[in-house]
Amino acid sequence: MLESTNKSVIIEHEIKYNANFTKNKAKTGIALIKNIFDYEWVFATNILLKDIKRYVSIYRKRWNIETMFRVHDEARIKTKSKVPIVRLFYFIIGILLVFLWNLYHKEKVTFKLFVIQFFEDRKIISSSKTA
Numbered sequence: 001m002l003e004s005t006n007k008s009v010i011i012e013h014e015i016k017y018n019a020n021f022t023k024n025k026a027k028t029g030i031a032l033i034k035n036i037f038d039y040e041w042v043f044a045t046n047i048l049l050k051d052i053k054r055y056v057s058i059y060r061k062r063w064n065i066e067t068m069f070r071v072h073d074e075a076r077i078k079t080k081s082k083v084p085i086v087r088l089f090y091f092i093i094g095i096l097l098v099f100l101w102n103l104y105h106k107e108k109v110t111f112k113l114f115v116i117q118f119f120e121d122r123k124i125i126s127s128s129k130t131a
Contacts, residue, residue, distance in 0.1 A: 008052040
């Protein structure tokens with residue numbers, strides 16, 4: 001679709017789906033955006049804007065939010081405990097790890113690598129204290 005157009009356009013699209021034995025329709029727009037920040041962009045959106053360039057700025061900001069949700073999911077410490085305070089404690093530790101990464105290391109390493117290095121550094125410190 002993107003290659004078939006010479007300029008940025010919004011194409012109205014209708015999605016049909018079944019839910020609870022009922023046929024439904026949902027209308028959406030496919031934004032095909034050419035040459036903004038030297039890229040071509042495609043978005044499925046229900047936002048109708050007159051200035052096509054605004055789609056890119058809006059969705060770039062949204063992408064940061066989605067990325068933070070993904071990063072926080074990586075920080076989630078898994079537990080089988082049913083005790084709410086234990087689960088809350090692990091959640092807070094996960095949030096603190098994400099905060100530290102954002103504050104000091106986000107531009108240098110991925111979150112996953114940060115966590116690996118963080119815990120490897122703690123092993124070195126704890127093993128040197130016992131020696």
